[in-house]
Amino acid sequence: MAEVLDLDAEVLHTYQADVTAWLADLSDGSPPRRILDLGSGTGTGTFALLERFPEAHATALDVSPQMLHRLRDGACARGLDERVHTVLADLDAPWPSLDPADLAWAASSLHHMADPDHILTEAFRTLRPGGLLAIAEMDFFPRFLSDHLGLGRPGLEARVHAALNEDHGGDLNPALLDAGFTLETKRPFVIDLQHPLPAATGRYAQACLRRLRAHLDGLMDGEDLATLDTLIDSDGPDGVLRRQDLTVRTTRTVWVAKRPQQRPSQ
Numbered sequence: 266m267a268e269v270l271d272l273d274a275e276v277l278h279t280y281q282a283d284v285t286a287w288l289a290d291l292s293d294g295s296p297p298r299r300i301l302d303l304g305s306g307t308g309t310g311t312f313a314l315l316e317r318f319p320e321a322h323a324t325a326l327d328v329s330p331q332m333l334h335r336l337r338d339g340a341c342a343r344g345l346d347e348r349v350h351t352v353l354a355d356l357d358a359p360w361p362s363l364d365p366a367d368l369a370w371a372a373s374s375l376h377h378m379a380d381p382d383h384i385l386t387e388a389f390r391t392l393r394p395g396g397l398l399a400i401a402e403m404d405f406f407p408r409f410l411s412d413h414l415g416l417g418r419p420g421l422e423a424r425v426h427a428a429l430n431e432d433h434g435g436d437l438n439p440a441l442l443d444a445g446f447t448l449e450t451k452r453p454f455v456i457d458l459q460h461p462l463p464a465a466t467g468r469y470a471q472a473c474l475r476r477l478r479a480h481l482d483g484l485m486d487g488e489d490l491a492t493l494d495t496l497i498d499s500d501g502p503d504g505v506l507r508r509q510d511l512t513v514r515t516t517r518t519v520w521v522a523k524r525p526q527q528r529p530s531q
């Protein structure tokens with residue numbers, strides 16, 4: 266997982282730059298200084314946000330010590346260690362005490378949590394009045410392959426995703442309102458990368474397809490599985506590491522909600 270997250274950030278760096286620029290616009294001339302990254306993983310969001318907001322410090326929370334270890338290494342390598350604090354925490358449990366934040370960011374993490382309503386309630390409590398919560402989720406897992414690969418039967422990738430019947434969650438608006446937020450905006454980021462692709466695209470495609478392959482035994486026929494095995498093989502001439510016909514297509518939706526300013530006392 267950690268490798269896929271880092272490759273995702275490397276290949277989709279223009280998406281990360283677009284989202285953080287958009288958040289800068291939404292922050293209305295008062296850029297966030299205290300950022301929370303909820304389910305930070307290896308820190309892809311933490312680093313992109315700290316790059317966008319040079320005055321900010323970030324607290325990265327994750328339930329996985331390995332993810333946080335990798336995040337700390339990444340922070341040191343980027344010279345960001347002074348601006349990043351990591352907290353090992355199960356966000357499904359009561360949250361540790363945290364300073365009020367200006368911006369909370371949760372990318373591809375909410376759907377991993379047992380109780381998203383609890384996460385939204387705790388995020389609301391942890392933000393300062395006027396603070397923003399940004400939640401990014403992928404609408405569908407990235408697609409890389411053309412329909413006609415010159416291998417096996419056409420349309421393999423569509424059959425892979427149909428077999429897995431992925432569901433990345435529905436509309437968050439009602440849950441955000443229930444938690445007390447006001448909805449600022451919701452925006453799909455459509456990613457459609459064509460040649461020339463970032464250098465890591467083959468490795469990213471291989472890592473993603475390998476993760477899918479691990480769940481496919483018994484769900485697809487032998488011919489399709491054999492084609493997929495050929496594509497994810499590191500050594501063969503037809504593997505995605507060497508193919509010149511890859512593209513990267515996916516959509517991420519980002520919700521931005523605000524903890525309203527407190528009402529003036531009466």
Ligand SMILES: C[S@@+](CC[C@H](N)C(=O)[O-])C[C@H]1O[C@@H](n2cnc3c(N)ncnc32)[C@H](O)[C@@H]1O
Nearest residue numbers: 304305306309327328329355356357372374377
């Ligand atoms: C798909 S990764 C996304 C990581 C990162 N936000 C990114 O976009 O690259 C999901 C992360 O959520 C973390 N996570 C899952 N359940 C969690 C929980 N209950 N509390 C804290 N973190 C959790 C996982 O350990 C993992 O690092």
